[in-house]
Amino acid sequence: MNTESCVFIIDDDYAVRDSLGQVMDAAGIAYQTFESAEHFLRDYCPGKPGCVLLDLNMPNMSGEELQTELIRRQFRLPIIFLTAYGDxxxxxRVMKAGAVDFLIKPIPSNQLLERIQLALQHECQT
Incomplete structure (x- = not known):
């Protein structure tokens, strides 16, 4: 993994952000958490390498709407959707739009970390 890469965790549920942060800490992976799509758009520094671990259902701007906005802004971050309500x-739709993965909560930590590693490798190739 690129040591400068970061996993950007975007989920409106504090407990989910905290839990995912603990998984990243235990694996030695740099991460940042955001409580909303709007906070991510406000705070993200374009060009910072990594991948996005994105909840689908959030108030105001959904994960799918954020994906559309990232494409519009030409932010080329691999996106892994992580949702409890996938269909x-x-x-x-999100895979056709370029998401690299679509996972259903809960997911075992080891499987999540494997998918993140793949997304970060994908990021390095783009």
Missing amino acids: MATKA
Whole structure:
């Protein structure tokens, strides 16, 4: 993994952000947490390498709407959707739009870390 890469965790649920942060800490992966898509857009420094671990259902701007905005702004971060409410139509839409993965909560930590590693490798290739 690129040691400068960061996992950007965007989820409106504090407990989920905290839990995912603990997983990243235990794996030695740099991360930042954001309670909303709007906070991420406000605070993200364009060009900072990494991947986005993104909740689908959030108030105001959904994960899918954030994906659209990141594409519009040409932020080329791999996106992994992590949701408790996934359906095949949504998965098809976000994957077609360029998401690298679509995972259903809860997911075992080791599987999540494998998917993050793959996303970070994808980031290095783009």
